[in-house]
Amino acid sequence: GALTASMLRDREGRPDVSIGMIEDITERKEVERMKDELVSIVGHELRTPLTSIRGSLGLLEAGIAGELPAEAADMVAIARQNTERLSRLVDETLDLERLQAGRVELNVRSVTPPELLQSTAQVVQRVADDAGIELVWEAPADLQLFVDPDRIVQALVNLIGNAIKFSPEGSSVRTIVKAHGSEALFTVRDQGRGIPLDQLDAIFERFRQVDASDHREKGGTGLGLPISRAIIEQHAGRIWAESVPGEGSTFRITLPLPLAKPPIAVYDRRAP
Numbered sequence: 001g002a003l004t005a006s007m008l009r010d011r012e013g014r015p016d017v018s019i020g021m022i023e024d025i026t027e028r029k030e031v032e033r034m035k036d037e038l039v040s041i042v043g044h045e046l047r048t049p050l051t052s053i054r055g056s057l058g059l060l061e062a063g064i065a066g067e068l069p070a071e072a073a074d075m076v077a078i079a080r081q082n083t084e085r086l087s088r089l090v091d092e093t094l095d096l097e098r099l100q101a102g103r104v105e106l107n108v109r110s111v112t113p114p115e116l117l118q119s120t121a122q123v124v125q126r127v128a129d130d131a132g133i134e135l136v137w138e139a140p141a142d143l144q145l146f147v148d149p150d151r152i153v154q155a156l157v158n159l160i161g162n163a164i165k166f167s168p169e170g171s172s173v174r175t176i177v178k179a180h181g182s183e184a185l186f187t188v189r190d191q192g193r194g195i196p197l198d199q200l201d202a203i204f205e206r207f208r209q210v211d212a213s214d215h216r217e218k219g220g221t222g223l224g225l226p227i228s229r230a231i232i233e234q235h236a237g238r239i240w241a242e243s244v245p246g247e248g249s250t251f252r253i254t255l256p257l258p259l260a261k262p263p264i265a266v267y268d269r270r271a272p
């Protein structure tokens with residue numbers, strides 16, 4: 001910041017000195033950049049040791065050191081769980097950082113909504129079955145989207161995974177796609193605990209979780225929604241949350257539909 005001082009006179013003509021800080025935007029950006037760089041360096045540096053820890057744990061589990069006493073096997077299992085969680089955190093942190101820096105190239109191709117929902121179902125169906133939650137899908141096949149399917153599926157998996165995590169057994173999660181003007185509108189609706197209205201925006205920020213215990217109990221990283229938002233925004237779409245607390249949450253995504261017809265040619269009759 002830059003220090004500024006200004007001298008004015010008060011009503012009685014006495015000098016009135018005020019000193020203030022003008023926040024220096026370039027300096028703040030520099031701090032942001034350094035923070036991102038630190039995250040990136042730490043992330044990359046953690047990858048190699050994590051791979052090594054994973055390998056060693058795998059060997060222990062495979063019995064390379066002989067049959068482990070039950071207590072030791074439990075400890076290895078706990079170490080394994082935490083290693084997986086740390087790996088997820090590192091991978092997602094680096095992914096978000098690359099997305100936000102615009103360093104992720106989209107592999108765009110033409111797909112229909114049912115194709116996207118099928119790939120998504122392949123990932124989340126088992127999780128839903130284990131949680132006793134019914135997944136309902138609805139999508140028109142006559143809609144063409146021009147997107148990176150892997151990335152859109154990643155965002156949908158995040159939303160539906162959350163819906164499953166925060167919903168009671170026996171409830172259902174509906175994913176519906178519709179054409180809405182010049183956009184495709186994706187809706188993921190659950191019958192879970194819902195989200196306090198004053199946090200509907202905040203949950204899209206890094207590491208924001210409604211409940212501190214969400215982290216421990218649900219095993220989340222707090223990066224799923226920021227990553228999803230970065231993916232959707234890179235596709236020139238929007239993503240937001242709605243909720244009736246206690247009754248459920250609804251997440252919506254819009255993606256621009258490709259122009260159906262080529263733009264109309266304009267002729268200038270005055271041209272020679």
Ligand code: ADP
Binds near residue numbers: 158192208215221
């Ligand atoms: P994570 O799920 O890994 O904690 P996210 O960024 O995906 O991180 O979500 C952030 C937080 O938003 C969650 O921890 C939870 O508190 C809240 N949240 C997200 N989706 C839902 C949902 N469908 N129902 C209730 N709360 C949700």
